[in-house]
Amino acid sequence: MQKLLFLSLITASLLTGCSSAYQTGQTPDDLYYSPGKEQTASAVRRQNEDEERYQQNVSTIDDRYLRMKVANRNQWSNLDDFSYWNDMRFNFSPGFNNFGFNNFQSWNMHPNFNSPWNIGWNTGWNFGMGINPWNSWGFGGWGNQMGWNNPMYTLIAYSNPKAITPTYTAGSNLAGYRNRNFNNFNSGNKINEWATPGNANNNRSFGSLIRSVISTPSNGNGSSSSYDRPARSFQSSGGTSSSAGGSSGGFGSTGSSAGSGRAGRGN
Amino acid sequence: MCKHHQEIYYLCMKKIIFLLFSFTALVVQAQTPDEALRTAWFTQNGTARVMAIGGVMGSLGGDISANHINPAGLGLFKTNELVLSPGFLMNNNKFNYRGKDTSASKSNFGYGTSGIILAGKNERGSKWTSSAFAISVNQLANYNNNIQYGGFNNFSSFSEKYLEELVKDRADTNAALSNYIFGSSLAFRTYLVDTTRGPGGAFTGYQSLVPISSGVNQFYNAQTRGGYNEIAIGFAENMNDQLYIGGSFNIPIINYSRDLFYSEKDATNNTNNDFRFFEYKETYSSKGAGIGAKLGMIYKPQEFIRLGFAIHTPQLLTMTDRIRSSMTTNTENYAGLLTETSDNLNSGNEGISRYNIITPYRIIASASYVFREVNDTRLQKGFISADVEFVNYRGARFNAASENAENITLENYYRQINETIKDTYKGNINAKLGGELKFNTWMFRLGGAYYGSPYADNVLNANRIIATGGLGYRNKGFFIDLAYSHIMNKDFQFPYLLEDKANTFAKQTGYRGNVMLTFGFKL
Numbered sequence: 001m002q003k004l005l006f007l008s009l010i011t012a013s014l015l016t017g018c019s020s021a022y023q024t025g026q027t028p029d030d031l032y033y034s035p036g037k038e039q040t041a042s043a044v045r046r047q048n049e050d051e052e053r054y055q056q057n058v059s060t061i062d063d064r065y066l067r068m069k070v071a072n073r074n075q076w077s078n079l080d081d082f083s084y085w086n087d088m089r090f091n092f093s094p095g096f097n098n099f100g101f102n103n104f105q106s107w108n109m110h111p112n113f114n115s116p117w118n119i120g121w122n123t124g125w126n127f128g129m130g131i132n133p134w135n136s137w138g139f140g141g142w143g144n145q146m147g148w149n150n151p152m153y154t155l156i157a158y159s160n161p162k163a164i165t166p167t168y169t170a171g172s173n174l175a176g177y178r179n180r181n182f183n184n185f186n187s188g189n190k191i192n193e194w195a196t197p198g199n200a201n202n203n204r205s206f207g208s209l210i211r212s213v214i215s216t217p218s219n220g221n222g223s224s225s226s227y228d229r230p231a232r233s234f235q236s237s238g239g240t241s242s243s244a245g246g247s248s249g250g251f252g253s254t255g256s257s258a259g260s261g262r263a264g265r266g267n
Numbered sequence: 268m269c270k271h272h273q274e275i276y277y278l279c280m281k282k283i284i285f286l287l288f289s290f291t292a293l294v295v296q297a298q299t300p301d302e303a304l305r306t307a308w309f310t311q312n313g314t315a316r317v318m319a320i321g322g323v324m325g326s327l328g329g330d331i332s333a334n335h336i337n338p339a340g341l342g343l344f345k346t347n348e349l350v351l352s353p354g355f356l357m358n359n360n361k362f363n364y365r366g367k368d369t370s371a372s373k374s375n376f377g378y379g380t381s382g383i384i385l386a387g388k389n390e391r392g393s394k395w396t397s398s399a400f401a402i403s404v405n406q407l408a409n410y411n412n413n414i415q416y417g418g419f420n421n422f423s424s425f426s427e428k429y430l431e432e433l434v435k436d437r438a439d440t441n442a443a444l445s446n447y448i449f450g451s452s453l454a455f456r457t458y459l460v461d462t463t464r465g466p467g468g469a470f471t472g473y474q475s476l477v478p479i480s481s482g483v484n485q486f487y488n489a490q491t492r493g494g495y496n497e498i499a500i501g502f503a504e505n506m507n508d509q510l511y512i513g514g515s516f517n518i519p520i521i522n523y524s525r526d527l528f529y530s531e532k533d534a535t536n537n538t539n540n541d542f543r544f545f546e547y548k549e550t551y552s553s554k555g556a557g558i559g560a561k562l563g564m565i566y567k568p569q570e571f572i573r574l575g576f577a578i579h580t581p582q583l584l585t586m587t588d589r590i591r592s593s594m595t596t597n598t599e600n601y602a603g604l605l606t607e608t609s610d611n612l613n614s615g616n617e618g619i620s621r622y623n624i625i626t627p628y629r630i631i632a633s634a635s636y637v638f639r640e641v642n643d644t645r646l647q648k649g650f651i652s653a654d655v656e657f658v659n660y661r662g663a664r665f666n667a668a669s670e671n672a673e674n675i676t677l678e679n680y681y682r683q684i685n686e687t688i689k690d691t692y693k694g695n696i697n698a699k700l701g702g703e704l705k706f707n708t709w710m711f712r713l714g715g716a717y718y719g720s721p722y723a724d725n726v727l728n729a730n731r732i733i734a735t736g737g738l739g740y741r742n743k744g745f746f747i748d749l750a751y752s753h754i755m756n757k758d759f760q761f762p763y764l765l766e767d768k769a770n771t772f773a774k775q776t777g778y779r780g781n782v783m784l785t786f787g788f789k790l
Contacts, residue, residue, distance in 0.1 A: 183423070
C-alpha cells in the first residue's frame with residue numbers, strides 16, 4: 001500500500017504538469033457549475049474560424065435559394081425544398097427518437113430478442129415512445145432504462161418457500177438466530193440492563209438442559225463435589241441416524257480420513 | 268467363523284460405512300445470515316470531499332463518488348478529471364461481555380473512490396447538452412477489524428451448540444465422529460462432547476464436559492481482513508443543465524477472511540471436574556465477484572435547488588468459501604488432552620463451499636441547496652445537502668451454485684437461511700447531512716450521518732453515528748481534499764447462538780476513525 005501511495009504521488013506530480021490548460025485562470029468546480037473544457041487561444045480561434053466558414057456556407061445557400069424564389073416565385077416553386085425544411089440543424093428530436101425513421105424499432109417485434117427482458121420493458125415505464133431498447137436517451141428511452149433495471153424484479157422474485165424438513169440437517173445453527181431470548185448476567189450478579197424482561201430462560205432454570213455429575217477425587221482423598229454439565233436428550237423415540245450432519249460449518253469433505261475412530265479415553 | 272475373524276469383519280464393515288459417509292453424507296453448508304449482513308451493513312465510503320460531508324452525494328453530483336451513489340451526478344461534469352483516494356482506518360472497539368469490559372484496536376490502509384471521468388458538451392441543437400463517462404473503483408466496506416471480548420459465564424457454553432446440532436439431527440455416534448468435521452465432530456473426537464446413557468446403557472443424547480454450574484472463562488477473538496470493492500462503469504446525460512440522468516454497471520468483488528480463536532477455561536482450580544479448557548481455531552475466507560447496477564436522476568426545479576433519486580439494484584455474487592478448523596480439549600481425568608483438526612479428517616484438504624448471494628437493494632432520495640451555480644469560482648459560496656437512504660437488509664438471499672442445483676439438501680438449507688434472514692433483519696433508514704463553505708480556492712466541510720439498526724429485534728438497537736469534517740484546496744487544475752470520519756458504533760456480537768437457551772452477546776461500542784485523502788487533476 002505504501003508503494004501504491006508513493007506511485008500515486010509520482011503520478012500526481014506528473015499529471016500536475018500535464019493539466020496545463022488550467023494553469024492560469026480558475027479551476028472549474030463541477031459540483032457547483034461546469035463551464036466545459038477550457039480551450040487554448042489557438043483552439044478557440046480555430047473553432048471560431050470553423051464556425052464562421054460554416055455560417056457563411058449555410059447563409060450562402062439559404063440566401064441563393066431565397067433570392068431565386070423572390071426573383072421568380074413561379075419558376076422555382078417546384079424546386080424541392082425538402083432539404084430546407086428537413087435541415088438537420090433544426091431537428092431537435094432527442095437522441096435516436098425519430099419515430100418512424102428508427103430502423104431499430106422493428107427488432108422489438110421479434111419475440112425472442114425481447115424475451116429475457118420483456119417483463120421490464122413492458123411494465124409501466126414505457127412512456128409511449130415505442131419499445132425500442134436502443135432508444136436509450138430519449139424520453140421513452142429513459143423508461144426503458146428503468147425497465148432494463150429489471151434485475152430488481154427478476155432477481156428479487158422471492159419465492160415463498162414452504163417449510164421443508166431437511167433430509168440431513170435440522171439447521172440448528174440457523175434456529176439460534178430466531179431465539180430472541182437473551183441472558184447477559186451470571187448467577188448471583190445483578191440483573192444486566194440488556195436482559196429481556198420476563199424471560200423464563202433468564203433465570204437458572206436449566207431444566208432438562210443440564211446433567212448433574214458427582215465427582216470424586218482421583219486419589220480417594222478429600223470430599224466429592226457435584227456440578228452440572230450441559231446436556232441434550234433426544235426428544236422422542238425414533239432412533240438415531242448415521243447420515244445426519246452437515247450444518248456444523250459443514251463444508252464438503254473431499255477426503256476419507258473422517259472414517260477413523262476417535263481416540264480412546266484416558267481412564 | 269471364529270470370533271477373531273468376526274471382529275475383523277465388523278471392523279472392515281465399519282470402515283466401509285465411514286468411507287461411504289465421507290463421500291455422501293457431508294454436505295456443503297456454512298453460510299449464515301451474518302454473511303448476508305456483511306454485504307449491506309456498512310457506512311458510505313467515497314472521495315474525501317464526500318466523506319467530509321457525511322457521505323452525502325444523492326443530489327449534489329460533480330464528484331466521482333456519484334458513480335457509486337447516484338450516477339446522475341456524473342452528468343454535472345463537463346470537464347475531465349482523474350481522482351485518487353488513499354485512506355487510513357483506525358478501529359478502536361470496546362466490548363462489554365457479561366459485565367466485563369475489554370477493548371481491541373486495529374489500523375490499516377483503505378481507499379475511497381478513485382478513477383477517471385471523461386465529459387464534454389454534446390453537439391449544438393440537442394437537448395442533451397453534455398454527457399459524461401466514468402470508470403472508478405470504491406471500497407464499499409473495509410472488513411479489517413479486531414473483535415475481541417471475554418468474560419465469566421455460568422449460564423451457557425459454546426459447546427452447547429454442538430449438543431443442539433447433534434441431538435436435533437438425531438446423529439448417532441458414527442455421524443458425530445465423521446459428518447461434522449469442522450465443528451461437532453472435532454468436539455466429539457476430543458471428548459468436549461460425549462454421549463449420555465440412560466438406564467441399561469441406552470443412548471439418550473449428548474453432553475458437554477464443560478462444568479457450567481461452576482462456570483467458565485470465555486474468550487473470543489476474530490481478526491478480520493479484506494473488503495467489499497466495487498468497480499463502476501457509469502454514464503450520464505445532462506438536459507439543459509436542469510435534468511440529469513445516469514446509470515452505472517457495477518462489478519462487486521468481495522474478499523473477506525477471518526481468523527477465529529475461541530476458548531473456554533475452567534473458572535475453578537478443581538482438577539477433578541473433568542474439564543480444564545478447550546480451544547477452537549478456525550481460518551475462514553469468503554471470496555467472490557458479481558454484477559449489479561445503479562440508476563439515478565437529479566432535477567433542478569429552480570436555481571440553487573437540486574433533487575436527487577437513485578436506486579441500487581441487488582447485486583448477484585458468486586462466492587467461494589474456504590475453511591479449516593481445529594480443536595484442542597483437556598478433559599483432565601476423563602480423556603486427557605486431545606487435539607483434532609479438520610485437515611486430519613479431510614485428507615489435508617480445506618472445506619470448500621460455492622454458492623450465490625443476492626445483496627439487498629437500496630433507494631436514495633436527496634435534496635441540496637447550492638449557492639451559487641455560477642462559473643466564477645469566487646462567487647461559489649457553499650452548499651448544504653441531505654440524503655435519506657433505505658436499505659432492505661432482510662432482502663439478502665442465498666441460493667445454490669449451479670453445480671449444486673440438484674442437491675436437495677442444499678436447496679433446503681438455503682430456503683432455511685433465507686427464511687432466517689427475513690426473520691432476523693429488517694429494512695431501515697440511513698440519514699446523512701453535510702455542507703461546505705467555499706472561499707474561492709479553499710473549502711471547509713462538515714457533516715454527519717445516522718445509520719439505523721438492521722436487526723429486527725428491538726433489543727438489538729444497533730446504530731452508527733458519524734461525525735465528519737474536512738477541508739479542500741482547488742487551484743491550477745489540481746485539487747486536494749482531506750477528510751476525517753468518526754464512526755461511532757453500537758453493535759452486538761454473539762460468540763455462539765443457541766436455539767433452546769437464552770443467547771448471550773457482547774455489546775460493542777467504540778469507534779472507527781477514517782482518514783481519507785483525495786487528490787485529483789483536471790485533464
